[in-house]
Amino acid sequence: MKIAFIIVAVVLALLLMIFSWAIYRLTNPVGYIKKITDKNTLPVQQARLFADVKDLTSIRPHRHSGNPEGMQKAVTFLEDRFKEAGYTPILQTFQTPDKQSYQNVSAFYGDTTLPRLVVGAHYDVCGEQEGADDNATAVAGMLEIARLVQTQKPALAYCIEFVGYANEEPPYFRTVHMGSAIHAQSLKAGKVNVKGMICLEMLGYFSDAPNSQLLPVPFLTYLYSSTANFIAVVGKWEQTEIVSRVKKRMMEACEVPVFSINSPNFVTGIDFSDHRNYWFAGFEAVMITDTSFFRNPNYHRATDTIETIDFVRMTEVVRGAYWAVVNF
Secondary structure: OOHHHHHHHHHHHHHHHHHHHHHHHHOOOOOOOOOOOOHOOOOOOHHHHHHHHHHHHOOOOOEEEEEEEHHHHHHHHHHHHHOOOOOOOEEEEEEOOOEEEEEEEEEEEEOOOOOEEEEEEEEEOOOOOHHHHHHHHHHHHHHHHHHHHHHOOOOOOOOEEEOOOOOOOOOOOOOOOOOHHHHOOOOOOOHOOEEEEEEEEEEOOOOOOOOOOOHHHHHHHOOOOOOOOEEEEEEEEOOOHHHHHHHHHHHHOOOOOOEEEEEEEOOOOOOOOOOOHHOOOOOEEEEEEEHHHOOOOOOOOOOOHHHOOHHHHHHHHHHHHHHHHHOO
């Protein structure tokens, strides 16, 4: 009887250790955070974020793969904004099986022979809608980070490639015809030393209402907030270090709570954006997101308009993302 009791106790202890390890790995705590108190060193401009979201959501016809004119207007918008910030934009043109041409728009900061950090956001929308949160907020955030990098001119041991992607949305979603898939595979083929990739995906919808946040797996309600007042850093189960690094830097500069999750791909939503294609190319990548359809009722609807965006909290998120980019 005593031996049986000892065996059961040992098994339970091992199970508890495994469970604790899994929870630790899943939530990825980062320890002590020293907050940046002087926000003047991180001058993200809310007015510019608003202006870029407004300009993108005003494009007609809407910027999706079925509207080449709208897509071209979005490309021109990105080119113009990069040029205004002091960059020389580069177009990566590719074709889908129907012979339609699409373009990714890139801009580089720093010596391109150095290891590369990719910061990307898709500029297309799902059908006939303005796509304010999905994904004008992320494009605006990327452009603001690019502006700050150019004006602050941090001395980095890596180069940054900012990229606006075509074709994240259906009918090309989760296919090799996503702009980010084309881009990631070109980096792999070119044997580029990719330090990491940060995908910006929906940065502007928040709520303080109780139970406004859904989660992909029921038991996660015991680990994460049920109020949609936070931003999330999402990564693969085995890529905890990059998630921890981005999360910690964001927490240092951002007043919005920052949560993270490392999870297997099969969990719904974990790979639902452009970062997935860098995983498939063998690179480390994370997604910064407001969690999309797990909180935003306007997801892929005509109601995804600029009036639904919380620009105060979005500004904080972009500030945190900038700090993560220049301290990667």
